[in-house]
Amino acid sequence: MFELDRRLQEDCLDLGGLELCRLLLMNDRTYPWFILVPERPGITEIYHLPDRDQWQLLRESSALARAMAMEFNPDKLNIAAIGNLVPQLHMHHIARRSSDPAWPGVVWGGPRGAPYECTEVEWIRVRIGDQLERFLRTGPSGG
Amino acid sequence: MFELDRRLQEDCLDLGGLELCRLLLMNDRTYPWFILVPERPGITEIYHLPDRDQWQLLRESSALARAMAMEFNPDKLNIAAIGNLVPQLHMHHIARRSSDPAWPGVVWGGPRGAPYECTEVEWIRVRIGDQLERFLRTGPSGG
Numbered sequence: 001m002f003e004l005d006r007r008l009q010e011d012c013l014d015l016g017g018l019e020l021c022r023l024l025l026m027n028d029r030t031y032p033w034f035i036l037v038p039e040r041p042g043i044t045e046i047y048h049l050p051d052r053d054q055w056q057l058l059r060e061s062s063a064l065a066r067a068m069a070m071e072f073n074p075d076k077l078n079i080a081a082i083g084n085l086v087p088q089l090h091m092h093h094i095a096r097r098s099s100d101p102a103w104p105g106v107v108w109g110g111p112r113g114a115p116y117e118c119t120e121v122e123w124i125r126v127r128i129g130d131q132l133e134r135f136l137r138t139g140p141s142g143g
Numbered sequence: 144m145f146e147l148d149r150r151l152q153e154d155c156l157d158l159g160g161l162e163l164c165r166l167l168l169m170n171d172r173t174y175p176w177f178i179l180v181p182e183r184p185g186i187t188e189i190y191h192l193p194d195r196d197q198w199q200l201l202r203e204s205s206a207l208a209r210a211m212a213m214e215f216n217p218d219k220l221n222i223a224a225i226g227n228l229v230p231q232l233h234m235h236h237i238a239r240r241s242s243d244p245a246w247p248g249v250v251w252g253g254p255r256g257a258p259y260e261c262t263e264v265e266w267i268r269v270r271i272g273d274q275l276e277r278f279l280r281t282g283p284s285g286g
Binding site for chain 1: 187188189190197198201204205206208209212219220221222223224225226227228230239246247248249251252
């Protein structure tokens with residue numbers, strides 16, 4: 001039985017479920033920072049997933065990346081499965097700008113920023129949700 | 144025409160080519176740290192690759208992850224496409240142990256360790272190469 005890790009529950013806002021993953025928003029206004037968590041119990045590494053789930057994770061990750069590129073116009077996306085502190089498999093997707101406070105370093109281990117206002121979360125949920133739905137109807141590269 | 148980024152050339156040892164990617168070894172004995180670089184010119188994000196190349200990148204990434212788990216018995220794998228300093232798409236695969244100097248933090252931005260001896264590189268090339276070949280004959284999860 002899948003249960004979202006307690007630390008992810010505390011740090012993130014739940015934006016809803018995709019075919020495989022829960023889509024979370026890190027509650028930190030500094031960066032557009034989304035996390036995909038495959039709803040499969042006991043998985044800590046991507047290669048632990050059966051092939052079909054690996055393909056679907058890639059599909060959802062690339063659709064999310066495209067949606068983030070569209071909405072936030074980042075200089076670079078940072079995509080990572082780390083899990084040293086939270087072993088439950090989860091994949092970070094962060095829109096980075098050369099003007100952001102951690103650039104060109106990584107964001108993990110840095111200071112936490114202010115949480116979102118409710119209206120901001122709703123805006124992000126709707127905008128990213130619409131783009132995601134569009135890109136998930138096509139292939140991962142839209143082709 | 145694909146050309147490996149100069150900084151990757153300087154920091155890494157080239158272990159050879161897979162179907163899509165060059166396989167590099169970060170020349171730092173602190174961590175077993177491999178990098179996959181899809182040999183496609185001008186690509187900076189995973190979702191920029193055509194679908195077929197995305198699937199192949201995942202296939203090579205998961206085979207490498209399994210080979211690393213087998214050879215190095217890590218506590219966690221860290222897999223990431225960051226690219227804030229080197230935008231050419233490259234995917235880090237790092238075998239982490241709770242006893243390593245950066246744990247539980249990430250390794251990027253930390254101090255560089257000592258380079259490998261030639262005999263060590265040969266050992267790694269052979270061991271990882273054999274496992275990779277084996278896992279690439281099967282699907283990404285071996286199923």
